[in-house]
Amino acid sequence: MISYEIHTFRAGQWKADSVFDSRDIALMEAQKIVDGGRYSSIQVLEETYDEQTNKSTVKTIFKGGRKVDDRPTAKSAARKSLAPDKRKAARPEPKQPSRRAPPPKKRTGLVLPVAILVLIAAIGMAALIGLRYYT
Amino acid sequence: MDRIPDSLDRSKVTENLPQGMERRLVLQLMAYWRKIRENQEFPSFVDVDPFDIPDIWPHCFVIEIFRDGTEPVCRVMGDELARYVSFPLVDQSLSVVPENTLPSVALSFLDEVLDKGVPISRGDEFINHDRTKVLYRSILLPMSDDGVHISGIIGAANCREVVDGDVDRRDSA
Numbered sequence: 001m002i003s004y005e006i007h008t009f010r011a012g013q014w015k016a017d018s019v020f021d022s023r024d025i026a027l028m029e030a031q032k033i034v035d036g037g038r039y040s041s042i043q044v045l046e047e048t049y050d051e052q053t054n055k056s057t058v059k060t061i062f063k064g065g066r067k068v069d070d071r072p073t074a075k076s077a078a079r080k081s082l083a084p085d086k087r088k089a090a091r092p093e094p095k096q097p098s099r100r101a102p103p104p105k106k107r108t109g110l111v112l113p114v115a116i117l118v119l120i121a122a123i124g125m126a127a128l129i130g131l132r133y134y135t
Numbered sequence: 136m137d138r139i140p141d142s143l144d145r146s147k148v149t150e151n152l153p154q155g156m157e158r159r160l161v162l163q164l165m166a167y168w169r170k171i172r173e174n175q176e177f178p179s180f181v182d183v184d185p186f187d188i189p190d191i192w193p194h195c196f197v198i199e200i201f202r203d204g205t206e207p208v209c210r211v212m213g214d215e216l217a218r219y220v221s222f223p224l225v226d227q228s229l230s231v232v233p234e235n236t237l238p239s240v241a242l243s244f245l246d247e248v249l250d251k252g253v254p255i256s257r258g259d260e261f262i263n264h265d266r267t268k269v270l271y272r273s274i275l276l277p278m279s280d281d282g283v284h285i286s287g288i289i290g291a292a293n294c295r296e297v298v299d300g301d302v303d304r305r306d307s308a
Contacts, residue, residue: 016251016253017253017254018165018253018254018255018256019247019251019253019254019255019256020255020256020257021256021257021258022256022258022272025161025162025256028162029162029165032162032166036169
């Protein structure tokens with residue numbers, strides 16, 4: 001027995017939309033859904049059930065929509081399942097290090113030139129005063 | 136509409152005409168169901184207006200589903216379907232629907248629809264009371280009054296008799 005299931009990608013997951021036993025009708029309906037633009041991705045799965053072996057084989061016969069690769073892969077599924085924990089472990093307080101880093105660099109960058117200018121000015125003033133008294 | 140030439144094989148005409156019509160019936164009701172559903176999981180019977188689908192309403196039926204397990208009851212049966220049964224089916228439980236009739240075969244996969252919660256369309260054939268092979272196609276679509284639980288089914292079905300020498304095409308039904 002062969003059946004054709006239309007699946008749409010909604011709320012971050014694939015969901016069954018409708019089932020047909022006619023490939024033509026399933027594809028016609030799938031194309032109408034694509035043309036409607038309601039869902040980002042849709043696909044049509046052909047499921048062949050063998051009553052003797054009690055096994056089903058499924059293959060994708062149609063893909064459509066704005067993003068064809070919204071189907072979760074093994075990597076993306078693993079990333080999604082581990083991401084929250086990893087974020088908590090690796091970055092407990094992400095804002096603090098970034099706040100502390102810039103100011104010290106700015107202070108060390110300005111202090112030395114200012115000190116040099118002050119020193120030069122002081123030497124200059126001392127020279128002027130000395131010349132006034134000795135001349 | 137042009138007159139059909141006398142030389143044309145009429146069996147081919149009857150073979151071609153129902154195919155598109157039957158497919159359109161299923162897809163028309165499907166499109167209407169999607170339209171009234173909007174962003175919900177299931178549409179409500181409150182939003183169904185037969186005047187929106189005058190062409191296919193005679194082929195439609197409505198079944199009420201009870202959450203307590205009581206046998207479903209037919210609430211609406213279109214005229215084109217009712218003529219296949221010798222007595223009214225409205226307000227009757229599905230158990231009284233005679234076998235090997237269009238209403239009976241059209242509802243044969245009702246449990247699958249209730250289980251999966253999605254529209255399902257199937258076509259097949261059956262031998263009616265006068266031993267004529269009949270090809271049919273039907274569609275069952277879940278409805279809900281609370282948006283969560285299926286409280287009913289709206290469906291449609293039509294069929295055509297297989298004439299001697301006609302090609303058996305299930306997709307045509």
